[in-house]
Amino acid sequence: MNISIEYNIIIAYLVGLFLLYLLGWLLVVPRKILIRIILNGIIGGIILFFINIAGKSFGIFIAINPVTALIAGFLGIPGIILLIILQYIV
Numbered sequence: 001m002n003i004s005i006e007y008n009i010i011i012a013y014l015v016g017l018f019l020l021y022l023l024g025w026l027l028v029v030p031r032k033i034l035i036r037i038i039l040n041g042i043i044g045g046i047i048l049f050f051i052n053i054a055g056k057s058f059g060i061f062i063a064i065n066p067v068t069a070l071i072a073g074f075l076g077i078p079g080i081i082l083l084i085i086l087q088y089i090v
Contacts (some may be wrong), residue, residue, distance in 0.1 A: 041066065044073030053078060062087060 026034065048064045055061060062068060062083050071079045 015037065021059045036069070040073030042073070044079070045069035047072050047080065048083075060084060060087075 043065050048062050048068060052061055052064070062080075068083055071083060073079075075082065
């Protein structure tokens with residue numbers, strides 16, 4: 001009697017549980033906080049866009065994606081400095 005569970009099935013269950021948790025969290029969290037998170041991400045993306053335009057002459061480019069936009073939106077100027085430092089470290 002050989003009982004084996006493939007790893008991709010386990011990973012699929014874990015991803016499904018995470019998405020279910022995320023959906024529940026979005027339904028419980030007040031909308032004011034959710035709107036603030038979205039606005040901070042949009043503002044961070046706009047700031048990164050202007051940094052990329054101004055940084056062309058210095059060779060500075062930061063990819064604009066949801067993670068970098070939220071980091072720039074939440075942390076502000078220190079977050080942008082962190083992203084620039086991380087770009088040169090990695």
